[in-house]
Amino acid sequence: MIGKRMGVGTIKFDRPPRVRAWAAVGGKKEKEGPLGQEFDHVFPDTMCGESTWEKAEMHLQKVAVGMAANKCKLPVSAMDMVIAGDLLGQCVASSYAARGTQVPYLGVYGACSTMAESLGIAACMVDGGFAQRVCAVASSHFCTAERQYRFPLAYGGQRTPTAQWTATAAGACILTPAADDCAPVRITHVCFGKICDLGITDANNMGAAMAPAAYDTLRTLLSDTGTHPEDYDGIFTGDLGEVGSRLLCELFEQHGIQMAEKHEDCGKLLFDKKQDVHAGGSGCGCAASVLCAHLLPRLANGTYKRIILAATGALMSPTSVQQGESIPGVCHALVLESGKKG
C-alpha cells in the first residue's frame, strides 16, 4: 500500500488505469484555432442553441460526456461515477449537466487545473477498485467566465497584454481499469499539488500566479519518479499562457533543469496569436479540450509514448480579488503513456 506513494506527493499506480475514450467540444474561436480540426464537435456560436451562456456551458459538458460514452458504445448512465468541475460559482455548469445522468456525481473545484484534479481522483477510484468506469469532465465558457471574473461583455473592457482568453470548450474522458485492453492510454502517475501563492494580485496575470505552482508540482513529480524532461515526449502545462510559460522555464533553468525544449502549454496550443487572445487560452475547458482533442489521440496512435499533463489553476474568486487578496495557484500533474507500449 505505502508503495503507491512516492516521496512527497506522487502516486504511482500499481495497475495503471486506462483512458478508454474521450471527446472534446468547443466554440467558434476554438474551431478557428490551430486545433480546430481535432475537436469532436464545435458549435458555431457562443449560445450552443441554449437561452443563456450558463446553459450553453452545461450543454458543452453534456455533449462531451455523451460523445465520450458513445465511443465506448455505452449510455452515460452506465458510468459508475462522474467527476466534474468548472469555473462558475457553485460549479453549476457541472451539476446541472450531470442532473439527468442518474450517475453518482462528485463536484470538484480546481479552477483551470480542474481536469487534472478530476482525472487524478478518477484514476485513484479506478486503481483502488472503487469504480470500473469513471467519467472525468471539465468545461469553461468565455462569456460566463468573463462576466463573472472581470467585466460585463457589453462594457467592452480593454484586455491587458498579460490577460488570457477563457476557452469555450469542454473535455471528457472515460477511465477504465488496467485490464481493459481496448483502452489505448494509461495513467501511470498522479501528483496532486500544493497551493503556492507568491503574492500576485492581478487577476489579469494568472500565468504569473500559477507558474510557481506548476514548478513545484513538476519538480516534485520529476524528483519522485527520478525522471527528467527528456524522458517525456512533451510536458504540457495548462494554462500558463505566454507569461507563465516563460516564468516556468526560467524557474527550472535557475535550478539547472532545461525545460524549454519539452515544454508546451495548452493555452498556447489552443489559439493562434493572430486570434487576439493576448497571453493565450485559459479556463478549465482549455486543458480539458487540448488533452482530448490533441494529446490523447497522439498517445493512442503512438506519436507520443509518454507525456505529462500539468494543469494549473488560479484559485481566486471575484470577491477575494475585490478584497485585495493575492491569488493562490495550484497544479495537479499526471503521467500519461501510450497503451501501445505494453
Add this chain to the structure above:
Amino acid sequence: MIGKRMGVGTIKFDRPPRVRAWAAVGGKKEKEGPLGQEFDHVFPDTMCGESTWEKAEMHLQKVAVGMAANKCKLPVSAMDMVIAGDLLGQCVASSYAARGTQVPYLGVYGACSTMAESLGIAACMVDGGFAQRVCAVASSHFCTAERQYRFPLAYGGQRTPTAQWTATAAGACILTPAADDCAPVRITHVCFGKICDLGITDANNMGAAMAPAAYDTLRTLLSDTGTHPEDYDGIFTGDLGEVGSRLLCELFEQHGIQMAEKHEDCGKLLFDKKQDVHAGGSGCGCAASVLCAHLLPRLANGTYKRIILAATGALMSPTSVQQGESIPGVCHALVLESGKKG
C-alpha cells in the same frame, strides 16, 4: 476489486479507514445552541478576529484543521492531502485556508453535502493506499452565505418559514488506515449520490429540494448493504431541516420503511427552535460541525455503535436561481462504526 462495489452505488471498504482525530469550531449562535458545549472552539463574534467575513470563514477552517492535527500530535504539514470545500464561489474559504499548509490540496464542491463528499473521497484515498493521513474539512459562514445567495445582511430581508440558517462553523477530520488502532472510529461504507431534481425553484426551501436526493442515496445504501434503519443507532441527514426531514420520512413511509424513529437531522440538532432559525441549520459547516462536535465523540466512546451520515446539498448558484432554474439536490452517505467493536 469489483467486490468493493456493492450494487448500484455503495462502496464497501475492505480495510475500513479510520477517523483518528477531529475538531469542530463555530460562532456565537452555534455556541448558544444545544451542542454549544461540545464544540472544540467557539468564536464570540462573526468576524473571528479577521477583517472580512470571508477571511473569518477561512479562519474557521484553519483553526479546525489545526486543532484536529494537534490532537494527532502532528503539524498540519504532516498530512498527505487536504480535501476541502465550502459554499463560496470558487470555494475560496477552502483554498485560502489551505494556502499556507504545504499539503497537496483537492477542492471539492457539494454544497451542504461537502463534508460527506470530502470524507468519502478521503476514505477511498486511504483504503486505496494513496495516502496515509488525509484531512477532510468543510465550512460555512452565515454572513458570507447570506449575502452571496440571498440579500445583503444590512437589507434586513424577511426570512420565510421554510428558510434555513447557514451555520457559522467548520469541521475537520483526519483519516488514517485501518491498521491505526489509536483511531476510534471506522468508515465502513460510502455511497456517493446521484443528482435528483424534482423541480423546486425556491432557494428558501432547500429542504424540499434535497429530500429526494437523501431518499435516493439512503435507499441505495440500505438496499446495497441489506440493512434497515433499526440496524443503526441513528441516521443523520445534514441538512434537511424541519421541512426536508418530514418529506424524507414520508417518502420512506410511502415505500413501507419506518425511518422516523432513527432519523435525525444535523440542521435540527445544531440550533434550538427558540433561536429563530426557522426550518433549522444548513451550510457545509452544519453537517461538518455536528459530525465533529456531537457524532464522532459518541462513536468514539461507544454510545453509538453504528450510524449513517447522509449529508445533502442543494447545488444551485445565485446565477442559476436568478435564471429561474430548479435546484438539483445531491446526497452522499457514509456508514461510521465505533472502533470499540473491533
